[in-house]
Every structure is written in structure tokens, then in C-alpha cells.
């Protein structure tokens with residue numbers, strides 16, 4: 432990794448690997464917004480780790496001039512947990528698709544959220560499995576026709592924003608690849624948030640499930656009078672709506688996991704068995 436000089440610009444986070452995504456894939460907007468957000472934050476590339484599982488979207492670490500791990504399918508969050516516990520000083524971005532985070536990786540998501548690990552999780556939600564050529568995913572809408580649901584899926588879709596709120600994420604937002612500036616601002620805010628930040632990005636798959644027209648006609652900012660510290664109001668806004676609401680649903684403060692775990696370590700280090708025995712033995 433080339434260590435850059437300050438001030439950093441978006442291109443300092445760009446690796447030499449050219450993205451392998453299809454033309455127009457929504458993930459390009461997420462990548463570019465991530466570079467710009469990191470530049471806004473002036474984080475040095477060597478302070479950042481991008482962790483992913485498997486999928487088209489999960490190829491993102493290759494394209495970033497940061498540290499990165501392209502791990503196992505569904506295992507971005509256990510990896511991110513280990514990294515953050517070992518190196519709490521690093522900024523950890525766990526990034527991947529709706530299949531990776533909410534099918535095979537679904538068991539890890541609520542636990543990372545409730546622990547309030549200080550990481551940002553970005554889901555590039557294209558409502559399909561792009562890499563394996565378009566099977567339906569946990570966020571596909573009812574009736575979605577695909578190779579694995581030729582008559583249309585009958586399964587009720589998962590709502591990642593609502594799930595994150597229920598699981599205890601302390602910052603929850605939704606963005607859209609068609610709104611790159613807002614995406615950049617949301618990534619900045621998500622990284623700055625101290626605790627488990629979750630950003631669901633509607634990121635169309637132009638090859639198999641092109642939803643740009645659908646979302647262009649449907650996205651709308653969260654009403655300005657919404658108070659993101661009001662949990663019940665956040666939950667109400669996260670329920671299925673006629674519009675797809677964009678922005679920050681929820682923000683709260685509580686102790687982060689890695690600090691609490693380190694506090695136990697301190698207790699252990701300070702524990703003197705001889706003193707203990709002389710007192711209570």
C-alpha cells in the first residue's frame with residue numbers, strides 16, 4: 432500500500448484493480464461515495480479496513496487502496512468483529528450484498544448490532560444474487576421472478592432497516608445509488624458514529640434486476656421533522672411505505688463493545704491473586 436500525503440483526495444483510496452462490475456451496476460456509486468467519504472474524513476488508507484464476504488458487491492475490497500479482506504460467504508461480520516477487537520484504532524467498513532449479509536450471514540447481523548461494535552456495515556441491496564446469476568434473495572419482493580422462483584417468489588421480503596432497528600443498531604440509514612451525494616454524506620456520518628452503524632443502499636443490478644426506474648420514481652427523503660433519536664418514530668418510518676425513504680432513521684449513544692471487552696481485560700490485568708488470597712483465602 433502506498434502511504435499518501437495529506438490532504439487526501441478520493442483517488443488516494445482507489446486501488447490499481449479495475450472494478451469487474453457490469454456497466455451501470457449500482458455498486459460503482461457506493462464505491463465512489465466511499466472514496467469521497469474517506470477523503471472528507473481525511474482517514475489515511477492504512478487506518479481503514481474494508482471487509483466483505485462473497486458476491487459481486489463483496490469484491491469491493493480489491494478496488495480500495497486500504498487494508499481489505501475478501502472473506503468467506505456470509506462471514507464479513509465475524510471478520511469485522513475480530514479486526515475491531517484486535518485493532519480498535521482502525522476504521523472498519525463491512526460491505527456486501529443482501530444475500531451475503533441477510534441469507535447466509537443473517538445469523539451474525541443481529542449479534543454484531545446488539546453488541547454495538549463500532550463499525551459501519553454497508554449493504555449493497557440489489558434484491559438478487561448477482562454473482563450466481565440472479566436467484567431471488569431475502570430482500571426480493573413477493574412475485575419476483577428469477578431462475579430460482581420461475582413463478583414468482585411467495586416469500587415475504589426482509590426489511591433490513593427494520594431488522595437493524597430491532598436488533599439494536601445504534602445508527603440506521605438508507606441510501607440509493609442514484610443519489611451519490613447523499614450516499615457520500617451518509618457514509619461520512621456512519622463512519623463518524625460511535626457504535627454499530629448500518630446503511631442499506633438500494634443498489635440496482637443492471638444485468639439481472641434493473642430497479643433504477645422503480646427507485647427513481649419512488650425515493651423520497653425522510654421528513655425533515657423526524658427526530659432520529661426517537662426510536663418509535665424511526666420504527667414507524669421503517670415500516671413498508673408507499674415511498675422508499677432515504678436518510679438517517681435512527682441515532683443513539685451507548686457504550687461500544689470493544690471498549691467494554693477491554694474494560695474486562697483491565698480488570699483481569701489488575702487482579703492480583705496473592706492479594707485476593709490474603710484478603711479472602
Ligand SMILES: Cc1ncc(C[n+]2csc(CCOP(=O)(O)OP(=O)(O)O)c2C)c(N)n1
Pocket residue numbers: 485486487488489504527528529530531532555557559560561562563568
Ligand atoms: C458457502 C457458499 N454458499 C454459496 C455460495 C454461492 N454464492 C456466491 S455469492 C452468493 C450470493 C451473493 O449475493 P449478494 O450477497 O446479494 O451479492 P451480489 O452478487 O448480488 O452483489 C452465493 C449464494 C458460496 N460462494 N459459498
Ligand code: SF4
Pocket residue numbers: 451452453455456457458487488557561562635636637638639
Ligand atoms: S451482475 Fe449485477 S450486481 Fe453483479 S456486477 Fe453485474 S450489475 Fe452488478
